[in-house]
Amino acid sequence: MPDMKRRTLLAGMAAVPAAACTELAETEAATDLFDAVEGWHRVAHRTLAGRQALAREYSLGQRSPDIRGNGSLTVETPEYQAALVNGFPDWRLEVGGLVDNPLSLSLDDLRALPQRTQITRHDCVEGWSAIAQWTGPQLSDLLDRARLREEANFVVFRCADNLNGSDYYESVDMVDAYHPQTIVAHLLNGEPIPEKNGAPLRMRIERQLGYKHAKYLTGIEAVASFDDIGEGKGGYWEDRSGYQWYAGI
Numbered sequence: 001m002p003d004m005k006r007r008t009l010l011a012g013m014a015a016v017p018a019a020a021c022t023e024l025a026e027t028e029a030a031t032d033l034f035d036a037v038e039g040w041h042r043v044a045h046r047t048l049a050g051r052q053a054l055a056r057e058y059s060l061g062q063r064s065p066d067i068r069g070n071g072s073l074t075v076e077t078p079e080y081q082a083a084l085v086n087g088f089p090d091w092r093l094e095v096g097g098l099v100d101n102p103l104s105l106s107l108d109d110l111r112a113l114p115q116r117t118q119i120t121r122h123d124c125v126e127g128w129s130a131i132a133q134w135t136g137p138q139l140s141d142l143l144d145r146a147r148l149r150e151e152a153n154f155v156v157f158r159c160a161d162n163l164n165g166s167d168y169y170e171s172v173d174m175v176d177a178y179h180p181q182t183i184v185a186h187l188l189n190g191e192p193i194p195e196k197n198g199a200p201l202r203m204r205i206e207r208q209l210g211y212k213h214a215k216y217l218t219g220i221e222a223v224a225s226f227d228d229i230g231e232g233k234g235g236y237w238e239d240r241s242g243y244q245w246y247a248g249i
């Protein structure tokens with residue numbers, strides 16, 4: 001996160017205990033805080049401190065026996081099928097858009113970064129949940145290394161799969177992008193992510209519903225606005241159904 005935004009955000013959070021949320025608007029730090037996040041939120045009644053809270057984490061024994069696949073279950077190109085067999089030696093994750101230092105990372109590059117492992121529950125709006133362990137670098141680390149620019153307000157996730165004629169994509173604001181449990185996962189329960197669950201890379205955004213967790217991830221793009229992407233609603237399902245862009249849980 002650009003220094004100014006990060007400093008203001010941390011200053012605001014440190015000064016305001018979660019219990020004092022209702023008084024937020026009256027403190028000086030809170031004024032800065034709200035200035036800093038202006039335009040990030042689509043839902044005004046959520047406080048930043050609340051949104052930064054961690055999603056519940058579970059123990060190994062609480063994991064679900066299987067994580068079903070939902071939506072796309074593969075990428076239907078010969079290139080993907082060949083790469084799947086070979087362990088994706090040439091897969092690249094591009095980190096670009098409004099950054100000063102664009103990155104192009106291999107799976108080995110991603111594995112070499114500091115890793116976070118978390119056991120969390122995936123909640124799909126279609127009415128099922130599953131608990132699993134996910135491992136990968138934090139998105140915040142990638143954005144810091146790419147030197148995110150001040151004018152970036154959202155992060156767009158680009159995917160390799162095409163669902164009914166359109167490329168799947170998603171987006172989040174900087175609060176979710178910098179949330180400590182937002183990771184670019186390459187391991188599911190300690191193994192490379194299976195085909196149906198988004199091999200070789202998928203987002204985990206633990207404070208958001210399942211459709212935000214982009215699978216078959218190829219690109220991370222920092223943008224000021226997503227008005228000109230897809231149908232302008234910030235995601236594949238947001239563009240073609242009533243799914244909300246803000247899917248916080």
Ligand SMILES: Nc1nc2c(c(=O)[nH]1)N[C@H]1C(S)=C(S)[C@@H](COP(=O)(O)O)O[C@H]1N2
Pocket residue numbers: 067068069070071072123124125159160161163168169196197198210211212213214215216
């Ligand atoms: N690229 C891509 N990402 C996607 C989808 C998809 O169809 N394509 N489906 C979404 C939905 S609705 C859910 S619930 C989860 C399902 O993840 P799973 O297949 O690992 O259960 O992925 C999300 N991410």
Ligand SMILES: [Mo]
Pocket residue numbers: 070123124125126210211
């Ligand atoms: Mo879903």
